[in-house]
Amino acid sequence: MSTKMIERPAIDLDAEARRIAGAVDSIFAQLLEPPGDPRDRLFAAMRHAAIGGGKKLRPLLAVAASRLFGIDEDRAIRVGTAIEAIHVYSLIHDDLPAMDNDDLRRGKPTVHKAYDEATAILAGDCFHDLAFEILSDPVTCPEPSARAELVLELASASGLSGMGGGQMLDLAAEGETLDLAAITRLQQLKTGALIEYAVESACILARLPADSRTPYRGYARNIGLAFQIADDLIDHSGDAQTAGKKVGKDASAGKATFVSLLGEERARLQASMLVDQAIEHLASHGEEADLLRAIAHFVTERDR
Amino acid sequence: MSTKMIERPAIDLDAEARRIAGAVDSIFAQLLEPPGDPRDRLFAAMRHAAIGGGKKLRPLLAVAASRLFGIDEDRAIRVGTAIEAIHVYSLIHDDLPAMDNDDLRRGKPTVHKAYDEATAILAGDCFHDLAFEILSDPVTCPEPSARAELVLELASASGLSGMGGGQMLDLAAEGETLDLAAITRLQQLKTGALIEYAVESACILARLPADSRTPYRGYARNIGLAFQIADDLIDHSGDAQTAGKKVGKDASAGKATFVSLLGEERARLQASMLVDQAIEHLASHGEEADLLRAIAHFVTERDR
Numbered sequence: 001m002s003t004k005m006i007e008r009p010a011i012d013l014d015a016e017a018r019r020i021a022g023a024v025d026s027i028f029a030q031l032l033e034p035p036g037d038p039r040d041r042l043f044a045a046m047r048h049a050a051i052g053g054g055k056k057l058r059p060l061l062a063v064a065a066s067r068l069f070g071i072d073e074d075r076a077i078r079v080g081t082a083i084e085a086i087h088v089y090s091l092i093h094d095d096l097p098a099m100d101n102d103d104l105r106r107g108k109p110t111v112h113k114a115y116d117e118a119t120a121i122l123a124g125d126c127f128h129d130l131a132f133e134i135l136s137d138p139v140t141c142p143e144p145s146a147r148a149e150l151v152l153e154l155a156s157a158s159g160l161s162g163m164g165g166g167q168m169l170d171l172a173a174e175g176e177t178l179d180l181a182a183i184t185r186l187q188q189l190k191t192g193a194l195i196e197y198a199v200e201s202a203c204i205l206a207r208l209p210a211d212s213r214t215p216y217r218g219y220a221r222n223i224g225l226a227f228q229i230a231d232d233l234i235d236h237s238g239d240a241q242t243a244g245k246k247v248g249k250d251a252s253a254g255k256a257t258f259v260s261l262l263g264e265e266r267a268r269l270q271a272s273m274l275v276d277q278a279i280e281h282l283a284s285h286g287e288e289a290d291l292l293r294a295i296a297h298f299v300t301e302r303d304r
Numbered sequence: 305m306s307t308k309m310i311e312r313p314a315i316d317l318d319a320e321a322r323r324i325a326g327a328v329d330s331i332f333a334q335l336l337e338p339p340g341d342p343r344d345r346l347f348a349a350m351r352h353a354a355i356g357g358g359k360k361l362r363p364l365l366a367v368a369a370s371r372l373f374g375i376d377e378d379r380a381i382r383v384g385t386a387i388e389a390i391h392v393y394s395l396i397h398d399d400l401p402a403m404d405n406d407d408l409r410r411g412k413p414t415v416h417k418a419y420d421e422a423t424a425i426l427a428g429d430c431f432h433d434l435a436f437e438i439l440s441d442p443v444t445c446p447e448p449s450a451r452a453e454l455v456l457e458l459a460s461a462s463g464l465s466g467m468g469g470g471q472m473l474d475l476a477a478e479g480e481t482l483d484l485a486a487i488t489r490l491q492q493l494k495t496g497a498l499i500e501y502a503v504e505s506a507c508i509l510a511r512l513p514a515d516s517r518t519p520y521r522g523y524a525r526n527i528g529l530a531f532q533i534a535d536d537l538i539d540h541s542g543d544a545q546t547a548g549k550k551v552g553k554d555a556s557a558g559k560a561t562f563v564s565l566l567g568e569e570r571a572r573l574q575a576s577m578l579v580d581q582a583i584e585h586l587a588s589h590g591e592e593a594d595l596l597r598a599i600a601h602f603v604t605e606r607d608r
Contacts (some may be wrong), residue, residue: 038476039469093429098421117402118475121425122468125397128429129463132436136456145448151455152440159433164426165343171422172342 013294020063020077021056027081031130045115045123050088053106055302057227057295058083058198064291065202065216075141079150079201082134086158087194089127092120094167100249131158141205149204157197166190178256184225191231192224215281219292222278227299229271232257234302236264271300317598324367324381325360331385335434349419349427354392357410359606361531361599362387362502368595369506369520379445383454383505386438390462391498393431396424398471404553435462445509453508461501470494482560488529495535496528519585523596526582531603533575536561538606540568575604 028050034040059080066076095102095110096117103113112120134140135150156162166189173186199220203213235250236259250257259267278296282289332354338344363384370380399406399414400421407417416424438444439454460466470493477490503524507517539554540563554561563571582600586593 035469037473039464039472041476042464042469042472089429093425096425098425119472121397121400121402122471122475125393125428125432126464126468128432129459129468132455133459133463136452136459138452143448144452147452148440148442148448148455151436151452155433155437155440159437160343160346160430164430164433165339165346167426168343168346168423169341171426172345 011290011294013291013298016291016294017055017060020060020080021054023077024056024059024081024084025051027078027134028084031134041115042119042122042126045111045119046126048108048114049092049105049111049123050084050127053108054084054088056080056084057299058087058194061195061198061220061292061295062201064295065199066205067288067291068216068285069202069206069208070288071202071205075205076202078134078137078140079205080198082131082140082150082154083194083198083201085127085131085134086154086163089124089131090158090163090167090194092124092127096120099167099171128158143207146204146207150201153200153204154197157193157200162189162193162197163191166193173255174253180258180261183256183258183261187225187228188221191228192221195224195227196220215284219278219281219296222274222281223296223299226271226274226278226296229258229267229274230300230302232259233264233267233271235259268300275300315594315598317595317602320595320598321359321364324364324384325358327381328360328363328385328388329355331382331438332388335438345419346423346426346430349415349423350430352412352418353396353409353415353427354388354431357412358388358392360384360388361603362391362498365499365502365524365596365599366505368599369503370509371592371595372520372589373506373510373512374592375506375509379509380506382438382441382444383509384502386435386444386454386458387498387502387505389431389435389438390458390467393428393435394462394467394471394498396428396431400424403471403475432462447511450508450511454505457504457508458501461497461504466493466497466501467495470497477559478557484562484565487560487562487565491529491532492525495532496525499528499531500524519588523582523585523600526578526585527600527603530575530578530582530600533562533571533578534604534606536563537568537571537575539563572604579604 028047032043032047032050034043059077062080062083063073063076066073091105092111094100095105096112102110104110108114110120111123115123131154132151135154136147138147141147141150158164166186169182169186170190173182178186196217199216200213203216232250235257249255250260258270262270275296279293282292332351336347336351336354338347363381366384366387367377367380370377395409396415398404399409400416406414408414412418414424415427419427435458436455439458440451442451445451445454462468470490473486473490474494477486482490500521503520504517507520536554539561553559554564562574566574579600583597586596
């Protein structure tokens with residue numbers, strides 16, 4: 001046994017992830033209580049999309065990062081729920097026939113399949129509002145300046161200079177052959193920005209000055225990229241059962257991915273290096289960073 | 305000449321509306337400067353949808369209401385731009401084939417016609433973020449508590465308990481025959497909530513306590529409803545040239561409207577009474593309310 005092997009934190013990641021996912025589901029269930037009028041179908045579609053599915057990685061990251069600064073977990077879970085609302089909205093819209101045209105998501109029919117396209121568009125739109133409603137609610141955080149900053153940074157991570165812009169780069173890439181720099185940039189916007197925001201949200205709740213946030217941004221950027229490489233590996237070699245969605249899409253669409261550009265072995269090595277780098281950013285922290293460390297390992301191992 | 309006739313304020317509404325619409329267009333032009341990468345198509349689609357078209361009624365209302373409290377006009381224009389961003393996102397998504405399937409909007413091809421469906425979905429989504437980005441930006445308003453409240457109330461006016469919920473009521477109403485109470489409720493959510501928010505935003509910028517906002521909410525609720533009745537009258541009797549969109553849709557879809565339920569004459573009378581009531585809510589104000597009074601008259605007269 002090598003002495004250089006990074007010691008695994010003694011943390012039950014599965015149990016923590018289940019507990020936090022359950023807390024997020026409870027908040028969604030409460031916010032999406034059907035009003036008992038013709039909007040019920042929309043509420044049902046939103047519950048179908050958000051509750052009881054998915055890894056809830058972003059809320060988990062928000063909670064894990066909040067531990068670094070001793071932030072009340074309930075606040076971090078509410079912020080995490082807002083981030084998950086944005087993530088869910090993006091999945092619903094990305095799955096639409098005019099976008100990726102997917103029938104399966106999180107092991108269930110996509111919203112436009114289980115309901116209809118109009119309801120799916122609207123469900124995504126209403127998750128979008130719900131996210132900002134949660135963040136700007138004094139229940140989430142009593143300090144108005146933190147609420148306003150949480151909103152500003154989420155709108156930025158989600159919009160033109162973040163996820164939305166990344167989705168456009170992805171649409172524009174059809175039929176093009178992107179190089180490694182272009183793929184990295186695309187993924188940094190499309191999935192990285194929201195993952196980075198999950199970690200940043202804890203820095204905002206902690207009122208950390210901008211210049212003290214560098215290591216946490218570094219951690220988040222590294223695991224965001226590692227996560228995407230792992231996603232490409234699942235798409236390349238995984239099966240739909242494990243992924244909970246259609247796989248092999250990128251290859252059949254002729255899309256460049258980290259795996260098509262680097263090859264499987266180098267892609268795995270790259271992801272593993274990114275995880276090590278992510279963990280190095282946490283060197284100044286003790287066991288309060290163990291959950292973040294465990295998540296870093298998880299992002300590349302979830303396909304095994 | 306009747307002495308009871310309400311005196312018209314000596315205000316050039318057209319000139320004011322053009323000036324404010326121009327200011328909103330300038331902010332959009334600045335925020336939607338193409339980045340010079342494959343996202344340019346998305347930016348172009350957003351400029352197509354937002355700039356140089358529409359009455360910009362909601363920004364006009366935000367500015368007019370801000371005059372009651374002596375608020376810096378630049379702030380009200382930025383808040384109005386955020387509201388317009390939400391309005392534009394809702395138009396883009398409502399026009400989609402899965403929703404109302406409209407080809408013409410503001411006298412131009414709809415976004416999914418001029419570009420494509422995926423770009424239209426994404427353009428709507430990015431306007432949605434842009435609205436919250438503008439509101440939470442310290443440039444819009446230096447007080448964090450006002451920024452957070454602006455966001456909270458807009459998310460609420462735009463989401464499940466506002467515009468989004470109203471759109472679902474509208475979708476669910478297909479094939480149903482709604483009565484006057486149901487139509488009023490539907491329209492109050494679908495179009496009223498955002499119009500009310502435009503007026504409320506000035507109360508928020510002025511840090512007006514909630515219990516002092518009643519007359520302004522009354523004004524906004526009355527003109528919101530009058531606006532919708534006028535819209536139904538345009539759809540009933542107007543022509544596409546004037547409306548800048550397809551007309552006669554409701555009748556051909558068998559949808560109940562204020563006109564189908566009340567008849568044309570009573571609908572006109574009702575709208576006119578609502579305008580009078582709206583103006584009565586401003587009785588405690590002098591000429592600083594003249595722009596709001598002029599708008600109240602305008603909403604029922606734009607089809608003539």
